[in-house]
Amino acid sequence: DAEITQSPRHKITETGRQVTLACHQTWNHNNMFWYRQDLGHGLRLIHYSYGVHDTNKGEVSDGYSVSRSNTEDPPLTLESAASSQTSVYFCASSEGRGFANEKLFFGSGTQLSVL
Amino acid sequence: GQQVMQIPQYQHVQEGEDFTTYCNSSTTLSNIQWYKQRPGGHPVFLIQLVKSGEVKKQKRLTFQFGEAKKNSSLHITATQTTDVGTYFCAGPGSNTGKLIFGQGTTLQVKP
Numbered sequence: 001d002a003e004i005t006q007s008p009r010h011k012i013t014e015t016g017r018q019v020t021l022a023c024h025q026t027w028n029h030n031n032m033f034w035y036r037q038d039l040g041h042g043l044r045l046i047h048y049s050y051g052v053h054d055t056n057k058g059e060v061s062d063g064y065s066v067s068r069s070n071t072e073d074p075p076l077t078l079e080s081a082a083s084s085q086t087s088v089y090f091c092a093s094s095e096g097r098g099f100a101n102e103k104l105f106f107g108s109g110t111q112l113s114v115l
Numbered sequence: 116g117q118q119v120m121q122i123p124q125y126q127h128v129q130e131g132e133d134f135t136t137y138c139n140s141s142t143t144l145s146n147i148q149w150y151k152q153r154p155g156g157h158p159v160f161l162i163q164l165v166k167s168g169e170v171k172k173q174k175r176l177t178f179q180f181g182e183a184k185k186n187s188s189l190h191i192t193a194t195q196t197t198d199v200g201t202y203f204c205a206g207p208g209s210n211t212g213k214l215i216f217g218q219g220t221t222l223q224v225k226p
Contacts, residue, residue, distance in 0.1 A: 035216075040124075042203060042218040043158070058213070090157060101146055101207075103160040104214065 003027075006091050006107035013114055019078040021110045023091030025071075030096025032074045033104065034058075034066060036087040043090065049074055050096065081114045088112075117142050117208050121217035129225050134194050136220035138187040138204035147180055147187045148214065150203040158203060194224045 004025040013019050025032070034046040045058030047066040055066045055074075063085060068074045078085055089110045094102040118141045128134050138147065146165045150158040162171055164180035164187060171178045175198075177190045191198055201219040208215050 040218060042121075043205075043216040045213060048213060092158075101163070101165075103148060103163060104150075104158070106157040106159070108157050 004091060004093055004105055004107040006089075006110050008110060009108065010111045011113070013081050013112070015081060015083060015114055017081050019081050019112065019114075021076045021078075021089055021091075021112070022073070023075065023107055024073050025091075025093045025105075025107075027093060027095075027105065028071055029093035029105070030071070031094040031102070032068065033092040033094075034064070034074070034076045035090045035092060036060065036085075037090060037109075038087050046076065046089075047074075078112075081112075083114050086112060086114045117215060119204060119206055119215045119217040121204060121220050123220055124218060125221050125223070127223045127225065128194050130196060131193050134191040134198070134222055136189050136202050136204075136222075138189075138206075138217050140185045140206050142209045143184050144206035145184075146207065147184075148205045149178060149187075149189055150205065150216075151200050152203065152219070153200045156200075161202075191222075194222070196224050196226055198222060199224050 007022045030051045033048045035043040044060045046064050049055050049068045065077045091107040092104040120139045122137050148163045149161040152158045168182045169180040175192045179188045201221045203216050203219045205214040205216045
């Protein structure tokens with residue numbers, strides 16, 4: 001079955017380190033999204049991509065970057081991890097034919113702790 | 116900027132009681148989506164509403180889209196322990212087209 005997977009499931013890192021979170025989808029979806037989830041804030045968009053080599057900043061993009069060299073894998077990188085980036089990170093995808101009207105498929109998430 | 120607000124933030128009910136969560140947008144929405152996230156899980160799409168005044172049902176869940184397309188509600192009849200989780204509404208941003216999520220309503224059901 002097609003799916004979207006994230007790794008690692010849990011990650012602990014130190015302040016100042018570079019961290020990369022992986023996401024892999026097998027639906028061949030064009031649109032990919034990275035969200036962070038924090039108590040009281042719901043899901044906030046970090047970066048999004050409409051296709052290969054396309055990346056765009058979302059609502060809370062400072063300190064994050066995304067690359068999209070292929071359809072399946074848009075890794076999220078924290079350039080220099082900060083304690084404020086302790087969060088649960090979700091990767092999501094949508095088919096890409098009518099962006100705002102499409103449902104999102106979410107990965108299982110990565111719990112990141114920055115100490 | 117555009118906001119999508121949900122109330123209440125938390126709700127505790129006894130099993131068998133009804134539950135409602137409300138979603139309000141500061142701007143008119145072309146559509147609204149609802150997602151459910153089980154504890155420790157990820158958001159899963161439930162439904163999308165598009166038309167003004169639209170009502171859709173999924174078993175014990177009833178979804179409504181307001182006439183002005185600025186608000187929506189999710190009502191669960193006779194809650195069960197399997198209904199536990201956080202329910203999110205989401206609508207497209209008027210300027211960006213990207214989905215803006217509400218903060219979610221977390222439902223706990225006492226058996």
